[in-house]
Amino acid sequence: MDQTHDTDLRIEHSPTTLRELAVERLRNAIISARFNGGDRLVERTLCDQLGVSRSVVREAIRVLEAEGLVETMPRSGPVVAALDWPRARQIYDIRRLLEADAAAACARKADARVHARLQAALAALEVAVGEGVASRTRDTTTAFYEVIFTSAGHDIAWEIVKRLNGRISRLRALTLASTNRRIAGPVHMARICEAICRSDPRAAEQAVRDHLDDAAEIAHSLLIETP
Amino acid sequence: MDQTHDTDLRIEHSPTTLRELAVERLRNAIISARFNGGDRLVERTLCDQLGVSRSVVREAIRVLEAEGLVETMPRSGPVVAALDWPRARQIYDIRRLLEADAAAACARKADARVHARLQAALAALEVAVGEGVASRTRDTTTAFYEVIFTSAGHDIAWEIVKRLNGRISRLRALTLASTNRRIAGPVHMARICEAICRSDPRAAEQAVRDHLDDAAEIAHSLLIETP
């Protein structure tokens, strides 16, 4: 409410180019496991399903390709990227580095306003977990982390983490659904939130690491039997 | 030469689609500062310059957009992304995390073969620096890091770092050209290489951090006067 004076009355330019919509739809379809790893993405079929032209579909596929959700083999067209444990493991390792760093930075520089936002995000998350709707849980979890990253000034790291999350989101859907996770998840988040509000970077870092170790272990047990 | 048996006899599918060529050309044009930050990228003009159709150009732009090299405002078209110090700083911070981790992992698990490859890469880098050709220096530096990341099994982190490097490559061109850098760079690399060959993860980590602190400082001095 301070330096946003000019943007306040700015007309909300519908950020919805058709292509972005298509990207979003496709991304959700992959994340929600409606498409499975290895599935082919036939352009002309997607045109019908999405009701858009082929150029839009193709550009959307390029975007998803760059996000790592889709892989295109030279002559055989795009397929949904498969996820094995070695890759998932790497993703969790990278998240651990970036998120721990962001949480520490956040704990160091957050003020009361940030604390409030964080607690609000945590409350929303707990409600969503209570409801038991996977997509809501995912979104509120994302929102919680978004507060941490952006308030720490780690915009670019947040972009990266968002992208990585897309790639392991099918796992997340499963891990978030697992019963012990539904309890452990919010507890970990609460620890993170509390450490940040206490301005204790080391504790925040450690809480993030514990949380991710936990998530990675569940993912591991899920992936090790179904390669 | 161990688990690559099946890929060895695989036919090398020429990966040269027109679009990939276009992406490469445009990326190089941006990296080599032939296009400057804020420059508009008019589709039809690029069609003429590249000698390809609009669909190719547009898909190429989507890829570069996802790489963070260009930004597209809804109705006003793509522009070359500008780089300011806050962003560059974030990029260096992330690289510090990922590269230090990779170097440590590499030092932990590298065998004699990796050591040899690393030393070869270092030698090539020293030659390139001696020649003083910016692009050669860039490529050999990249090759050096590639050995570290891939031998550590950090493929995904390497993808991320490559992308980040694209975004700060214009700076790199300048930092690599600066005279004290031409001496300090290889010295740092040699320290990294030596620590890895000594299987000393902590030292490798520290050498990487020193190297990046140095690079970041040069970038800082370059960016602080020309926002």
Add this chain to the structure above:
DNA sequence: TTTGGTATGTTGGTATTCCATAATACCGAA
């Protein structure tokens, strides 16, 4: 100088067409 309107350029998006190739089906001869 400000206001209002106009002209032009550019993007977002669509439709249509052609070509090259991979995969598949098919078919005849040994």
Add this chain to the structure above:
DNA sequence: TTCGGTATTATGGAATACCAACATACCAAA
């Protein structure tokens, strides 16, 4: 029956032409 070759189809890669919406610059009038 099996092998080797051929026809067909499905699909991606690419080019082109077209339109509507919007942005920008410019120009004219008050």
